[in-house]
Amino acid sequence: MSVSEYAELWEPRPGWLNTASYGLPPRPGWEALQAALRDWQVGATSWEPWDESTTRARESFARLIGADAADVFVGSTVSAALVPIADSLPDGSTVLVDDIEFTSNVFPWKVHEDRGIHVVSAGTADFVDAIRPGIDLVAVSAVQSATGTVLDLAKVVAASKEVGALLVVDASQAVGWLPITVDGVDALVAHGYKWLMSPRGATFGYLSPRLQERCRPLAAGWYAGEDAHTSYYGTRMHLAPDARRFDQSPAWFSFVGAAPALELVEEIGVEQIHRHNLALANEFRAGLGLPPGDSAIVSTELAGAEEAFAAAGVRAAVRGGRLRVSFHVYSTEADVRLALKALDGVRPS
Numbered sequence: 001m002s003v004s005e006y007a008e009l010w011e012p013r014p015g016w017l018n019t020a021s022y023g024l025p026p027r028p029g030w031e032a033l034q035a036a037l038r039d040w041q042v043g044a045t046s047w048e049p050w051d052e053s054t055t056r057a058r059e060s061f062a063r064l065i066g067a068d069a070a071d072v073f074v075g076s077t078v079s080a081a082l083v084p085i086a087d088s089l090p091d092g093s094t095v096l097v098d099d100i101e102f103t104s105n106v107f108p109w110k111v112h113e114d115r116g117i118h119v120v121s122a123g124t125a126d127f128v129d130a131i132r133p134g135i136d137l138v139a140v141s142a143v144q145s146a147t148g149t150v151l152d153l154a155k156v157v158a159a160s161k162e163v164g165a166l167l168v169v170d171a172s173q174a175v176g177w178l179p180i181t182v183d184g185v186d187a188l189v190a191h192g193y194k195w196l197m198s199p200r201g202a203t204f205g206y207l208s209p210r211l212q213e214r215c216r217p218l219a220a221g222w223y224a225g226e227d228a229h230t231s232y233y234g235t236r237m238h239l240a241p242d243a244r245r246f247d248q249s250p251a252w253f254s255f256v257g258a259a260p261a262l263e264l265v266e267e268i269g270v271e272q273i274h275r276h277n278l279a280l281a282n283e284f285r286a287g288l289g290l291p292p293g294d295s296a297i298v299s300t301e302l303a304g305a306e307e308a309f310a311a312a313g314v315r316a317a318v319r320g321g322r323l324r325v326s327f328h329v330y331s332t333e334a335d336v337r338l339a340l341k342a343l344d345g346v347r348p349s
């Protein structure tokens with residue numbers, strides 16, 4: 001089925017061009033969430049049926065990134081998911097980030113400065129060249145939140161391998177529209193509330209088996225137990241032998257909304273979503289006189305754009321003084337026309 005045949009699963013008000021901020025829920029996710037909330041309100045069920053969604057979402061995420069579900073943990077936020085990795089770094093390690101990296105992938109390293117963890121940064125254009133001997137860990141987004149720049153992951157993998165650095169990828173702005181796998185990556189984390197169209201609070205992390213061995217499961221509680229149901233009380237601790245020991249006990253309803261959304265992304269197909277999003281982004285770029293790009297996020301400097309969009313009811317974002325417009329599976333050519341029309345008075349003629 002084509003993307004347009006799935007369109008009736010969303011109800012966007014025209015002009016939602018800000019999936020880089022949050023994605024809109026597809027009907028299966030929305031309805032599963034409403035049903036769970038109704039059951040919660042009256043105490044209709046125990047929590048276990050809600051939790052089945054966590055397993056489904058974990059497995060779907062693993063398939064989306066070409067990983068084994070046993071190497072995927074669940075959590076609440078990107079920053080919290082990175083905590084065990086940052087903790088595993090030896091004192092004095094050097095971490096390389098992009099100058100404009102989203103801070104949830106900067107602060108988790110920087111809070112270790114008091115034990116000599118040194119965070120250095122490089123511009124997006126020079127990033128691969130900055131992966132030099134002495135860098136112990138590279139922490140970078142697959143798609144930059146502020147600019148939409150798509151990382152050359154293959155080059156970053158090769159350079160990191162060459163200098164023996166661990167590679168940690170924040171794929172929050174990528175998984176769901178950009179084909180990506182964990183080949184050569186030590187960790188990949190993604191919050192699902194943007195391109196995976198899930199409620200906020202459903203975060204996923206891949207940890208390579210080698211990195212799992214190095215990390216302490218700092219968020220372990222009952223849910224990280226080998227058998228969560230026999231791990232409620234007492235001092236006996238048997239944690240899951242796989243990446244599940246890094247699980248943060250899940251916010252049930254976030255995962256209830258996440259599982260159907262991730263499965264729908266799989267059903268439609270990331271390749272197809274990628275083509276759809278790029279076609280719209282490039283149509284928008286053409287309307288602004290920009291050359292075609294490779295991102296679902298368009299970032300451009302355009303004075304007066306924010307006001308023009310607000311007046312026309314187009315919802316986009318401004319990041320670092322630049323207009324940021326993002327297109328996803330439910331975006332249409334009508335959205336592109338609406339946005340370009342709104343910019344009539346301010347775009348270059």
Ligand SMILES: Cc1ncc(COP(=O)(O)O)c(C=O)c1O
Pocket residue numbers: 020021076077078079080102104105141143144145170172173191203
């Ligand atoms: C690249 C990236 N990572 C992470 C997040 C969210 O971080 P957290 O899950 O820590 O709230 C965002 C939100 O905009 C983001 O753009």
